[in-house]
Amino acid sequence: MSTLQKLSLALVGTAVLLMSANPAGAVSLTKGGSIPIAGEGQYTNIEGATTINFNTGTTTDPNGFVTYSATNGIVQGSVDSQYATPFGDTTKYLTVAPQGVQANGKDIAGNTGNETITFAKAINYFGLYWGSIDAYNFVDVYSGGNLLKTFSGADVPGAPANGAQSGSANNVYVNLLADTGETFDKVVLRSTGLAFETDNHSYRLASVPEPTATLGLLAFGIMSAGSFVKRKSKLV
Numbered sequence: 001m002s003t004l005q006k007l008s009l010a011l012v013g014t015a016v017l018l019m020s021a022n023p024a025g026a027v028s029l030t031k032g033g034s035i036p037i038a039g040e041g042q043y044t045n046i047e048g049a050t051t052i053n054f055n056t057g058t059t060t061d062p063n064g065f066v067t068y069s070a071t072n073g074i075v076q077g078s079v080d081s082q083y084a085t086p087f088g089d090t091t092k093y094l095t096v097a098p099q100g101v102q103a104n105g106k107d108i109a110g111n112t113g114n115e116t117i118t119f120a121k122a123i124n125y126f127g128l129y130w131g132s133i134d135a136y137n138f139v140d141v142y143s144g145g146n147l148l149k150t151f152s153g154a155d156v157p158g159a160p161a162n163g164a165q166s167g168s169a170n171n172v173y174v175n176l177l178a179d180t181g182e183t184f185d186k187v188v189l190r191s192t193g194l195a196f197e198t199d200n201h202s203y204r205l206a207s208v209p210e211p212t213a214t215l216g217l218l219a220f221g222i223m224s225a226g227s228f229v230k231r232k233s234k235l236v
Helices: 002-020 211-235
Strands: 027-032 050-052 066-068 093-096 114-131 137-143 146-151 172-178 184-191 196-205
Touching: 027 146, 093 114, 093 184, 114 137, 137 172, 172 184, 184 196
Parallel strands: none
Antiparallel strands: 027 172, 050 196, 066 114, 093 196, 114 172, 114 184, 114 196, 137 146, 137 184
16 A cells, blocks of 8 residues: 555544544533622623523523523522522523422423523533522533533532522532534433522534535645655655
C-alpha cells in the first residue's frame, strides 16, 4: 500500500470519528449564576444565552426555537404539600409533579410527570434556577433521541437535595454544558415526588460545522497530501 493510500485511509477514518460525535456522558453539570435579582432569584451568567423566565405566564421563547410539552405547571407562590417557590423568587415559575397526582380531588399544577423541552436547533448549554432541590428530581439530556446523561438533585455540587425551601445551598442555578464539539437538542425535567420547581431557563445555540463542509476540508487535505507525496517522489 502506498504512502498516499495509507494517508487517505487515515483521513477517512478521522472523518468517521468526527461524524459520530456525542458519546454518552458528553454533558457536565456545574452550579453558578448571577447575583440573585430581587424577587426573581438567579439568572444565568453564561454569555450569549437566551432566557425564558415564565413571567408572562407562558413558555414563549423570544427566538421561537424552544417547545415545552406542557404549560399547566406555570405557577406563582407556594401551596403546602404541592409546590414551593424557589428561594427569593416571587415571580411565576415552572413546577413538575408526578403524573396524575391530585389534591382534594383536583389535579395539582404540573402533574404531567415530566416537562419535555425540545430545541429546534442544536444547543451546547442549558441552565435553570433549581428551587428546593430534591434527590428525586431528575434532568435527562438527549441528542437525536439518544439519552446522553441523567442528573438528579443529588448531583448538584454542595446541595443537600433534601427539599429545603430557603437558603442558597439548596436553591441553586445549575448549568448543563456540552463538551467541546458536542451538542444536545432535548431536556426532560421529571420528578417522582412533590415537586420539581425551576425558573429562569436559559439556552445557547451551538455552532456546528456541516458534515459536507467537514468532508470537504478532509478531501482538500487528502488532495494536498497526495500532491506533497508526488512532489517528494520527484525529488528522490
